Amino acid sequence: MKDIAKRAAVSESxxxxxxxxxxxxxxxTRDRVRRVAEQLGWQPSTAARALSGEGSATIGLVLARPAATLGVDSFFLQLVSGIQEILAERHLGLLFRVVEDVxxxxxxxxRWWAEHRVDGVLVVDPxxxxxxPGLLDGLGLPGVVIGALPEADAGVHASLSQAQADDTAAMALIVGRLHELGHxxxxxIAGLPTLAHTERRIRTLRDTAAGHGLTAVRSETTDYSDAQGAAVTRRVLEEDxxxxxxxxDNDVMAAAGSAVAAELGRSVPGDVSIVSWEDSPLCRLSRPWLTALSRDAVAxxxxxxxxxxSLLDGGAARTVDVPVPHLIxxxxxxxxxxxxPEQRGGPE
Structure with a gap:
């Protein structure tokens, strides 16, 4: 109000x-005040100002994914559960939105920044x-990126921390084990092609395969849904x-793929082995039980x-690594x- 009053040359009242x-x-005068308010990006705050009498007592989380895939994503649901544990300790609310795209x-x-709706945000799916990242830096809105940013963006955003998983080590672990078994x-069968972690997994698969001399290795992207996972599985298993x-890249697609293999008369694991990037009860309800990477999504x-x-308390932005998942x-x-001898590919 002081800023608007000064620029509009009127009193605060x-x-x-x-x-x-x-x-x-x-x-x-009313029109002049409103024009100045618009120029300054002011909008009325609808959130309660609770923390130290100034904050909104709310953290924001926006998911830009197809809404149809949200209900079957066990990792994301567990992730939110872990987030909520920490927010509850500080008596903070979680404002959640699902949108069409970035x-x-x-x-x-x-809008949240202009309306003072949130004190900070959690950013998923780099x-x-x-x-x-550049937008949040420009707004001065504190945030934590869940997952590693592309290398060009890492460490250059003063208002953003990262909690990152080592997708490179995890994919190398899977490929190395499959190679040991003789594959x-x-x-x-990957997720969305625009995601940074999808790109890292694809690149690591290619690089690790090359290190083992394998040439018949590739990635196919999907929207994470069981429908697309099943469709890609059918297509590749029906090749010559x-x-x-x-x-x-997730448990839902792995379970769908296992069902397609059975429908096509392919034995799992006799004709085709299956690995899920995410472990969940679904991997233990499928028949046969699915090999999976296990990581603590709640943690x-x-x-x-x-x-x-830590950022909201005045701490510096930093990058924190979460433990590399292990293969079950x-x-x-x-x-x-x-x-x-009948299999194609590079030498052992």
Whole structure:
């Protein structure tokens, strides 16, 4: 109000009357005050000002993904559970939005900042070309990126911390184990192609395969849904020279892929081994039980939320690594049933 009053050359009480639609100022003054308010990006704050009498007592989280995939994403639900544990300790609320794309997400951040709706944000699904870090820096809105930013963005945003998982080490672990079992034709059924972690997993798959001399290795991107996971699985298994191992970026696609293999008369793991990037009860309800990477998604959420609390308390932005997941081998992986001489690919 002081800033608006100074720029509009009126009293603070006149600003209050003008912005609240109360009598006591002329229409000329009211219009001038509103124009100045718009120039300054002011909007009325609808959130309670609770922390130290100034903050909104609310943390923001926006998800720019197809809404249909949200209900089946066990990792995200566990992540939110861990976030909520930390927020509850500080009596903070979580303001959650689902939007169509990153442009809509950026618009939400601008609106929240203008309305003083949130004290900070948690940012998920870093993109390969991501406008969000620069926007949040420009707004001065504290945030924690859950997952590693692209290398070009890492460490250059003063208002952002990172809680990152080592996708490179995890993919190398999977490929290395499948190679040990004798697999030479591996297909990675990945998630959204615009995500930074998808790009890292694809690159690591390619680089690790090259290190083992494998040439019949590739990635296929999807929207994370069981429908697309099943469709890609059917397509690759019906090829003349199908893969002997499939790596899925989530548990839902892995379970769908296992069902498709059975429908096509393919034995798991005799004809094709299956690995899920995420472990969940679904991996233990499927038959056969699915080999999976196990990571503590709840702890991941707690770490990210704790880092945001540190920023809000005046701490410096930093990057925190979460533990590399370990591979739980179950019934869905084994050596290929067919002998190695008939398999194509590079030398052992």
């Amino acid at each position: 006149a600003v209050s009357f003008a912005l609240n639609g109360r009598p006591g100022v002329s229409e000329v 442009d809509d997400e950026c618009a939400v951040y601008r 993109r390969t070309a991501d406008p969000r 030479r034709r591996i297909t990675h 020279d199908p893969p002997t191992a499939l790596v899925y 991941f959420g707690r770490i990210a939320a704790a880092e945001l609390m 081998e179950r019934e869905s992986t084994a050596a290929p049933a067919r002998g190695l």
